[in-house]
Amino acid sequence: MRDLLLGLAFMLLGAVVLTVASQYPTMASLQYGPSLFPSLIGGGFLIGGLVLSATQLPTLKRQLSGTDANVGNIFDLRSVLVSLLPIALIIFYIFASEFLGAALCLAIIMFVLMLVRKTSLPLALLVSFVASLTIYFLFSRYLLIPLPEGLLNFWG
Incomplete structure (x- = not known):
C-alpha cells in the first residue's frame, strides 16, 4: 500500500512540474528552452510513479479480496x-x-x-x-x- 500511495504522489508531483514547465517562455532561436529540464524531470516522476503504482496493483487486489495473509497490514x-x-x-x-x-x-x-x-x-x-x-x-x-x-x- 505504501508503494502505491508513493507512486500516486510522484505522479501528482510530476504532473504539477509538467504543468508549471509548460508555462515557461519559449525561445524563438532555439528548439528547446528553459522548460526542457523541468519537463524531463516531471516526465520521469510521472512515469516512475506510474510504474511504481502499477506494480502494486496485484498486491492490493489480493489484499482487498482477502486471499493474502497480510490483510490486516493494508495501511x-x-x-x-x-x-x-x-x-x-x-x-x-x-x-x-x-x-x-x-x-x-x-x-x-x-x-x-x-x-x-x-x-x-x-x-x-x-x-x-x-x-x-x-x-x-x-x-x-x-x-x-x-x-x-x-x-x-x-x-x-
Missing part, C-alpha cells in the same frame, strides 16, 4: 509518512531556502532524514553539518551556481 500510517518525508522536505527547501539559506536548509533536511533512519544524534549533527557545508561550497564557489545565502549571508 501502515508511519510507513506512508516516512515514504512521503522526502517530498515534504523538498517542499520545505523550496519555501525556506530564501530565508534560511541553502546550507542551513540542506543541514536541516539531512539531519531529519538521518534521525528518521535512527542515526545517533551526534553523528547526525556532525554529518549533516559537514555535508551541507561541503555541498554548499562546491556548488557556490567552485561551480559558481548562485545558491540562496539567507541567514548565513556573512560568508560572502
